[in-house]
Amino acid sequence: MTVLAIAHRAGNSLAGLHATNLLGADVVECDVHRHRSRLEVRHLKTAGPLPFLWDRWELASTKAPRLGLAELLEADRHGTTFMLDLKGRDVATGRAVAALLHDRAHDRPLLVCGRHWPAVERVAELSYVRSVLSARNRAELSALRRRVRDADRPAPYGVSVHASLLDAGVVAELHRCVEVVMTWPVNDLATLGRVLAAGVTGVISDEPAILREVLDRRRRPPAG
Numbered sequence: 001m002t003v004l005a006i007a008h009r010a011g012n013s014l015a016g017l018h019a020t021n022l023l024g025a026d027v028v029e030c031d032v033h034r035h036r037s038r039l040e041v042r043h044l045k046t047a048g049p050l051p052f053l054w055d056r057w058e059l060a061s062t063k064a065p066r067l068g069l070a071e072l073l074e075a076d077r078h079g080t081t082f083m084l085d086l087k088g089r090d091v092a093t094g095r096a097v098a099a100l101l102h103d104r105a106h107d108r109p110l111l112v113c114g115r116h117w118p119a120v121e122r123v124a125e126l127s128y129v130r131s132v133l134s135a136r137n138r139a140e141l142s143a144l145r146r147r148v149r150d151a152d153r154p155a156p157y158g159v160s161v162h163a164s165l166l167d168a169g170v171v172a173e174l175h176r177c178v179e180v181v182m183t184w185p186v187n188d189l190a191t192l193g194r195v196l197a198a199g200v201t202g203v204i205s206d207e208p209a210i211l212r213e214v215l216d217r218r219r220r221p222p223a224g
Contacts (some may be wrong), residue, residue, distance in 0.1 A: 003216040004202040021078045025211050029083040034093040086114035092121030102132040130157035141165050148177035171199040
């Protein structure tokens, strides 16, 4: 069973993209926001009319340069597999991403994930895009379990579920319906061991050491 090493937020900067390519992670994840008709790649959120971006204990000026999704894709020289995490609750973000990819004639495989599934599914109408539906809390997980069992709708390629919500039974149930079950955040060896024992096939981590461990475990011969 191959477990994907997914670099969380590494695509939010060109330096992060470069470092992750050197590491050899399978997938580079980035956060995509639509702000005033522009697709930006960043984790920090806007604060309405206030002149700063924020997230918990972090603040940044709105005047600081912001990386655009088009710039990120243009800068890639390694055939990187990106996972675009669509932020917000607006299908317009999905439409804008699909239009950008179409206009750029982007045709390399990529993943698109998010908690607002209609936006994800809009981008996944492109033939080379694989959809990953995310769940952060128990209500979203319950909806996700119903969604992947719905035979009247196309099955997503994968799901991404917060590590606190997973056990072996949930992972096995999801795997019967999708190809890849990802989880986050996996930033220490104890959590890595737990989610691998549960059967996940995608590890999303902020820590290069954890991603390197996932890659190293794939190279090791089976015990015994």
